[in-house]
Amino acid sequence: MARRPTVSDIARASGVSVATVDRVLNGRLPVREETARRVYDAANAIGYHAAALIRRRIEQELPQYRLGFILQRPDQPFYQAFARELDHVVNAAERFRGTADIVHLDTQTPTEIAARLRETASRCRAVGMVAIDHPAVTAAVAEAREKGVPVFSLLSDFAPGIRENYIGLNNRKVGRTAAWLIARTTGQPGTPGRPGTTTRPGTASRPGTASRAGTASRPGKVAVFIGSHRFHGQEMREIGFRSYFREYAPGLELVETVVNLEDGDIAHEATLDLFRRCPDLVGLYVGGGGMEGVIAALREEGMAGRIVAICNELTADSRAALADDIVAMVIGTPLERLSRELVAQMVHAIENGPAETPGQIFLPFDIFVAENI
Structure with missing residues (x-):
């Protein structure tokens, strides 16, 4: 029959004295929280029969x-x-x-x-x-x-x-990151990168390479959706998004910002209307909520690989959209x-x-x- 761990065993395992372990067990004198937790961890690790009691005593002392x-x-x-x-x-x-x-x-x-x-x-x-x-x-x-x-x-x-x-997040950087991908994948001149890596307008992808979402190399229009002008974070994303294009990809035309009130149904109808108004749309960034409606519209209109679509937060809908080539990138919050x-x-x-x-x-x-x- 295995020997039951003792107070002395806890003391050795935790690196404190037997007297300190006794104080933790019986609550006789105050013990620093770090020390008490070290005693509990040691007692729990060696299978001491009163480890649960030690934990309760620690919790009783916590705010x-x-x-x-x-x-x-x-x-x-x-x-x-x-x-x-x-x-x-x-x-x-x-x-x-x-x-x-x-x-x-x-x-x-x-x-x-x-x-x-x-x-x-x-x-x-x-x-x-x-x-x-x-x-x-x-x-x-x-x-x-x-x-x-x-x-x-x-x-x-x-x-x-x-x-x-x-x-x-640094929302201005989030917006600029979304713009960076759209500019890169539409092959706009002036996009920063390693020398020789920017695709010239009108050039095709390398022979034998598969086309991922929105790899068209052509000028056109780009749109950004936000939930509300009152969301400072979404406003900063829009500012970052637009500032990047002004600086690096002026060949792309940004249309008026679409406000969807964080509502999927409104976003769905707004996206379909955007497709009707802008047949030369090449990029779309959903800077707030409502991405489910945008994704649904992209699917309905068969836009896989035709528009560089970017949204925020990885959910079941956005994950499936990535896998199906509907969305090119998702920017997520940890x-x-x-x-x-x-x-x-x-x-x-x-x-x-x-x-x-x-x-x-x-x-x-x-x-x-x-x-x-």
Whole structure:
């Protein structure tokens, strides 16, 4: 019969004294959190019979935080995935006992957003939110700050100078990246790259090479979709998108920006109308929500390989569109890293107070094409 692990075994495995292990087990004197966790990890690893008791004692000493998260519509797969990741990160936290209070917005009206923020801030220690930039939202953020509840802007910035920090992508770079691919794959002169790699207008692909989405080499029109002009992040994507073409591919004509209100049905009809109005369309970037409707329209009209289409966030729809040559590239948000960074920043603000100079935390974005999904 195997010998049962003892307190001395835990002490050796964790590198602390027997007296320290005893304090952790019995809660007689305070022990640093790092030391207590090291003792628990050692006890759990060697199969100590009271490892669960050690964990409970550690948890009893941890602070309890209710963290609020206000996301966009619950029917959007991206925000469903975001909510799951946030819930997982909060529940798996080791430095505190947390509850993820997740709220989804049904509309984009400033009054609803402000009301939901006030409600959430009244019961949470900190709030992370995806929202438009509007004076009513800024006022609600200021109220929360005055009450000691820090508010973080996620994915799209708002209330600069009042919110705690922005955490998300560098949206101007996202827009320029989308423009870069369209310019490269339509072979426009002036596209930066290695000497000799830019395709001249009118030239064909190399003999024997397969054509991927939108590899046409011709001048034409390019369109960009956004959900709302009030989303600062989408505005920055549009700015980056347009600035790239002005600088490097002036031969492509950008049509008026299409606003789809983050709605798939509106995006679908707007895309079909765009095809009718612009038969020489060669590139399309969906800089916000509603990509499901755009993808559906591209499929219906048989646009695979004829238009360089780019969208944001890898979902079941965009993954299938990549595989079927409907979409050339998807720019993705690293949700796991974003959630971990956000929760860490929220806890830091709760425990240490607001930042003296709130800023922006940019995360690297993911690039998906047909060959890496």
